[in-house]
Amino acid sequence: MKNSWKPSIVIGITLLFNACSSLPNTNSQLKASLDKEYQHIVDANIIKAAHDKQLATFGGADKGKAGNKRLTVIVKKLVAASNIGGKTIIPILLNSPIVNAYSLGSHSNIAYVYVTTGLLKFVKNDAQLASVIAHEIAHIYLSHHIQRQENSAHKFNQKQELQADKYSVKWLKAAGYNQYEAVYLLKSLNVFQSQYALENQADYPSNDDRIKQLLELIKTS
Numbered sequence: 292m293k294n295s296w297k298p299s300i301v302i303g304i305t306l307l308f309n310a311c312s313s314l315p316n317t318n319s320q321l322k323a324s325l326d327k328e329y330q331h332i333v334d335a336n337i338i339k340a341a342h343d344k345q346l347a348t349f350g351g352a353d354k355g356k357a358g359n360k361r362l363t364v365i366v367k368k369l370v371a372a373s374n375i376g377g378k379t380i381i382p383i384l385l386n387s388p389i390v391n392a393y394s395l396g397s398h399s400n401i402a403y404v405y406v407t408t409g410l411l412k413f414v415k416n417d418a419q420l421a422s423v424i425a426h427e428i429a430h431i432y433l434s435h436h437i438q439r440q441e442n443s444a445h446k447f448n449q450k451q452e453l454q455a456d457k458y459s460v461k462w463l464k465a466a467g468y469n470q471y472e473a474v475y476l477l478k479s480l481n482v483f484q485s486q487y488a489l490e491n492q493a494d495y496p497s498n499d500d501r502i503k504q505l506l507e508l509i510k511t512s
């Protein structure tokens with residue numbers, strides 16, 4: 292894997308030196324752009340490695356056509372509605388009975404949203420599934436994964452969770468999904484919480500706190 296990105300860095304450095312000789316005054320700008328490019332390459336590899344680890348740890352990818360198509364269509368609709376641009380969101384269906392969803396984001400242009408086959412069975416309709424996916428895309432859009440890494444935290448904090456809900460409700464509406472299904476899903480998760488865990492559900496904010504905020508947001512959106 293190392294070998295696959297090393298040549299790109301060499302090219303980057305070569306460009307910097309070439310450009311430096313004719314544009315000495317923009318040295319710091321070029322250094323910043325090289326740093327950015329370097330970070331981008333490093334992150335692309337880190338996220339690929341993290342993705343491979345996720346697949347290996349959580350049951351591997353499920354190849355079921357119907358399930359994968361369902362995820363792809365929802366992600367496409369939400370990305371179009373959210374106008375987040377710049378990032379490619381890759382949905383991955385994990386072959387696991389646990390009801391779960393989460394995401395991987397970084398400085399890289401590629402981000403992953405994971406949904407288990409367990410969650411696919413648990414949701415009552417596409418709008419409920421879309422509410423979970425929109426929440427994860429919001430974490431990616433808001434750079435929460437990068438902040439979490441910088442804080443050496445294992446979980447998103449309360450503020451980040453509520454912030455992700457705020458964006459997801461907006462995008463659900465723009466994509467034509469019933470926003471109230473986000474609330475209904477959290478309510479049914481409350482019932483199953485002792486048995487199953489959706490990403491961060493076991494911690495604060497409680498589902499009740501999230502439901503309260505969602506209802507306020509839907510009313511004013």
Ligand SMILES: [Zn+2]
Binds near residue numbers: 426447452
């Ligand atoms: Zn979350």
